[in-house]
Amino acid sequence: xxxxxxxxxxxxxxxxxxxxxxxxxxxxxxxxxxxxxxxxxxxxxxxxxxxxxxxxxxxxxxxxxxxxxxxxxxxxxxxxxxxxxxxxxxxxxxxxxxxxxxxxxxxxxxxxxxxxxxxxxxxxxxxxxxxxxxxxxxxxxxxxxxxxxxxxxxxxxxxxxxxxxxxxxxxxxxxxxxxxxxxxxxxxxxxxxxxxxxxxxxxxxxxxxxxxxxxxxxxxxxxxxxxxxxxxxxxxxxxxxxxxxxxxxxxxxxxxx
Amino acid sequence: xxxxxxxxxxxxxxxxxxxxxxxxxxxxxxxxxxxxxxxxxxxxxxxxxxxxxxxxxxxxxxxxxxxxxxxxxxxxxxxxxxxxxxxxxxxxxxxxxxxxxxxxxxxxxxxxxxxxxxxxxxxxxxxxxxxxxxxxxxxxxxxxxxxxxxxxxxxxxxxxxxxxxxxxxxxxxxxxxxxxxxxxxxxxxxxxxxxxxxxxxxxxxxxxxxxxxxxxxxxxxxxxxxxxxxxxxxxxxx
Ligand SMILES: Nc1ncnc2c1ncn2[C@@H]1O[C@H](COP(=O)(O)OP(=O)(O)OP(=O)(O)O)[C@@H](O)[C@H]1O
Ligand SMILES: [Mg+2]
Numbered sequence: 077x078x079x080x081x082x083x084x085x086x087x088x089x090x091x092x093x094x095x096x097x098x099x100x101x102x103x104x105x106x107x108x109x110x111x112x113x114x115x116x117x118x119x120x121x122x123x124x125x126x127x128x129x130x131x132x133x134x135x136x137x138x139x140x141x142x143x144x145x146x147x148x149x150x151x152x153x154x155x156x157x158x159x160x161x162x163x164x165x166x167x168x169x170x171x172x173x174x175x176x177x178x179x180x181x182x183x184x185x186x187x188x189x190x191x192x193x194x195x196x197x198x199x200x201x202x203x204x205x206x207x208x209x210x211x212x213x214x215x216x217x218x219x220x221x222x223x224x225x226x227x228x229x230x231x232x233x234x235x236x237x238x239x240x241x242x243x244x245x246x247x248x249x250x251x252x253x254x255x256x257x258x259x260x261x262x263x264x265x266x267x268x269x270x271x272x273x274x275x276x277x278x279x280x281x282x283x284x285x286x287x288x289x290x291x292x293x294x295x296x297x298x299x300x301x302x303x304x305x306x307x308x309x310x311x312x313x314x315x316x317x318x319x320x321x322x323x324x325x326x327x328x329x330x331x332x333x
Numbered sequence: 334x335x336x337x338x339x340x341x342x343x344x345x346x347x348x349x350x351x352x353x354x355x356x357x358x359x360x361x362x363x364x365x366x367x368x369x370x371x372x373x374x375x376x377x378x379x380x381x382x383x384x385x386x387x388x389x390x391x392x393x394x395x396x397x398x399x400x401x402x403x404x405x406x407x408x409x410x411x412x413x414x415x416x417x418x419x420x421x422x423x424x425x426x427x428x429x430x431x432x433x434x435x436x437x438x439x440x441x442x443x444x445x446x447x448x449x450x451x452x453x454x455x456x457x458x459x460x461x462x463x464x465x466x467x468x469x470x471x472x473x474x475x476x477x478x479x480x481x482x483x484x485x486x487x488x489x490x491x492x493x494x495x496x497x498x499x500x501x502x503x504x505x506x507x508x509x510x511x512x513x514x515x516x517x518x519x520x521x522x523x524x525x526x527x528x529x530x531x532x533x534x535x536x537x538x539x540x541x542x543x544x545x546x547x548x549x550x551x552x553x554x555x556x557x558x559x560x561x562x563x564x565x566x567x568x569x570x571x
Contacts, residue, residue, distance in 0.1 A: 155385050158400065233383055234418035238432035238484060239408035248431065252422050 083107045108291075109300030115291055122287030123308060129205040129283055130270045136209025137269070138262070141216025144170045146246070148217070149224050153232075153242075170217075177214035182275055185211055190279035201283070204276030212269055219265065223258035224250060256327055263320035267313055274309070284308060334359045334394060334488060334519060335380065341388035342375055349375050351543030352389065357488070357521060362514040364530040365523045367540035368566055373523040376540065377490050380521070381410050394487075408436060411481030415493040417473040419465040425452070425476055426461040429483045444483065451479045455509060471502030475509050482513075489513070491522040527570055531555060539563050 086104050090096055096104065110116045151167040154160065177185070189207040190200060197203055227250050235245030274285040288301035295301075335357040342350040349372040357363055365373045378384040380391055382403050391398045398406050420428050429451065430444035439447065452458045455475050465473055474494055481489055491510065495503040507529050514520055514533050524530065530537050530551060537554040539547035541562050547554065555571075558564045 155400075157385065228418070230414060230416055230418040231420065233412075234414065234420070235432075236404075237381060237383065237407055237412040237414075238480070239404045239406075239436055240432055241404050244435060248435070249420055249422075253420075256422075 079107065079111070083112065105295075105297050106300055108295045108297060109304060118287040118290060119284065119304065119308065122282070122284035123312070125201060125281075125286075126270070126273050126283040126312075129201060129208065129273045129276065129281065130266065132205040133208035133212050133269050133273070134262075134266050136206065137212030137216045137265070140210065140213030141218075141220050144174065144213065144217035145220035145224060148221055150242075174214045174217060177211055178218075182208075182211055182272060183278065186275060186279050200280035201276065204273070204279055204281035204283075208269060208272060208276070212265060216262065216265055219261045220254070220258055223254035223261070226257055227253045259327060260320070260324050263316075263323065267316055267320075270312060270316065271309060274305075334361075335521075336392040337380070337389065338392075339389035340376070340379055340386050340391065342372070342379055342384060342386050348543055350379070350386075353540070353543070353545055355538070355545055355548070357519065359487075359519055360517050361536060362518075362520045362534050363522070363536045363538060364534040365521065365538050365540060366525070366527075366530065366566070366570075371540050372543060373540055374492050377412075377492050377521065377523055380490060381407050381412060383412075408432075408438075408484055409487045410490065411484055411486035411488070412490045413474070413478050413481055413492070413494050415496050417465075417470075417477045417497075419473055419477055419480070421465050424462050424464055425457070425468075428465065428476065429480045432480075433483050438484070447483055448479070451482055452476075455479060469502060470498045471505045474498065474502075474506045478506075478509055478513075488519040488521065491520065491524065493523050493525070495524065495526060525570065527555075539566065541566070 083104060086096060086100050087108075090101075090104060108115075110119070147163065147166055147170055151159075151163050154163070186204065186207050190197075190203050194203045231249050231253065232245055235249045236242070240248070273281075273283050276283060277285045277289065280286070285305055288305040291301045292298050335355075337353055337355040340350050340353040341348070353376060365376065367373050375384055379386045380398075382391075382398065382400065385400075393406050393410065396402075419425075420431070423431065426445065426448050429448040430439075430441065433439040433447075434441050434444045449458060449461060452461055457472060457476065460468060460472065460476070465476070468476065478489075478494075494510070495506050498506065503526070507526060510520070510522070510529070511533050522529075522534070532551075534551055536548060537551050538545055539554075539560070539562075547558070547560050547563050555567070558567055
């Protein structure tokens with residue numbers, strides 16, 4: 077007797093009101109959660125969306141964070157008597173952005189984006205990715221700013237003393253050195269984002285947890301879908317942490333040259 | 334070549350330079366001395382505007398140095414730092430060629446050839462492709478000097494170029510500086526190396542209380558220091 081037939085027989089019994097022995101009960105619930113009607117495909121699809129949303133949010137976060145960090149560092153490094161008013165204005169706006177994003181819960185930001193700003197949009201997954209990206213940008217900007225400011229000020233002076241202008245010195249001398257300290261923190265940000273994508277379920281984003289909830293709603297059984305989801309996240313995080321560790325060791329090695 | 338008029342600089346409430354007047358001629362090798370914290374570094378950094386003066390003027394080849402054309406001035410006014418400030422992520426050769434190539438003064442090939450020629454001159458041609466952290470302090474500083482030389486500067490500013498070096502490496506850096514001075518390079522050096530000052534400089538300048546107190550050729554400078562503060566200073570360093 078194969079698994080499918082066994083499942084049919086046992087679930088028939090259960091429906092007729094019979095109490096199943098422990099292991100048979102577990103089997104039925106497990107089968108329902110992952111195998112019945114090929115439900116595992118829904119989880120896989122969910123993982124795909126989760127990774128896609130993570131990647132998009134990180135991309136938005138890095139672009140946004142870089143711009144914010146460069147403007148803010150550029151603003152701070154102006155000479156006291158020659159502050160550019162436009163740069164000052166943009167810097168002020170960006171400071172508000174960072175403060176607001178870091179000072180409010182991600183969940184509230186998601187709800188505001190989906191129910192107020194993009195109230196008419198049906199593409200909840202994309203709204204979720206965008207929100208996560210905007211959120212991440214604030215944190216990434218602080219990571220990058222820290223990395224840029226950690227470079228020895230003598231490097232900027234050496235570049236400028238050779239006649240290179242501010243932007244060229246930034247691009248060729250400061251940023252390449254800052255990247256070494258920024259990359260590991262960006263890796264951490266990626267892992268945080270990976271886990272935070274589960275939040276977009278509340279606005280209807282169709283990622284992994286959403287798939288699990290779909291199964292739960294049909295089977296009235298929470299344990300296996302949720303434990304399965306947790307296990308999948310754990311495996312993903314472990315894989316990426318391992319990859320990041322490898323990257324960090326690489327960087328450390330090239331530092332020693 | 335460089336004319337400084339009434340240069341003033343203060344940090345917050347602390348006045349450091351209170352009106353420095355100085356003229357530096359082409360071919361001069363000027364050594365600046367003075368008690369710690371008297372503003373020697375600040376003065377040097379005001380010349381190429383790494384520090385912005387609060388008052389007074391700096392003229393370079395007859396033109397006032399302002400923020401507007403500062404990058405052009407700096408190409409001709411090289412600077413050597415106490416802590417070398419080599420670019421750690423670039424090889425020695427790239428350290429030397431980066432600025433001249435970027436600024437369109439030389440093609441990469443020309444710059445490479447020039448870098449190799451300069452490295453040969455200081456006996457470090459074999460280090461062209463290594464990264465700075467493989468070098469000793471003395472080698473780093475000599476390469477920092479070569480990096481400045483690759484721009485073909487008209488004047489070089491040195492801010493305590495040997496202060497961060499182990500004693501046995503001071504000599505090689507001073508030797509290179511001596512060669513440059515003999516070759517007619519205009520130099521302004523802040524240094525505590527009185528032997529170097531006595532032997533190589535044609536003028537020694539004592540800065541104290543924010544102004545130039547003494548400006549004399551080395552012989553007179555050391556022989557009869559009539560200024561009381563200079564006497565006290567010399568008794569400490571000699
Ligand atoms: N960026 C700065 N901010 C505030 N104070 C400063 C700054 N740079 C220098 N100073 C102060 O200005 C004074 C002069 O400093 P400067 O470095 O020019 O002295 P110096 O003659 O080079 O001394 P040393 O022989 O120790 O190098 C010192 O009292 C120093 O503390
Ligand atoms: Mg100093």
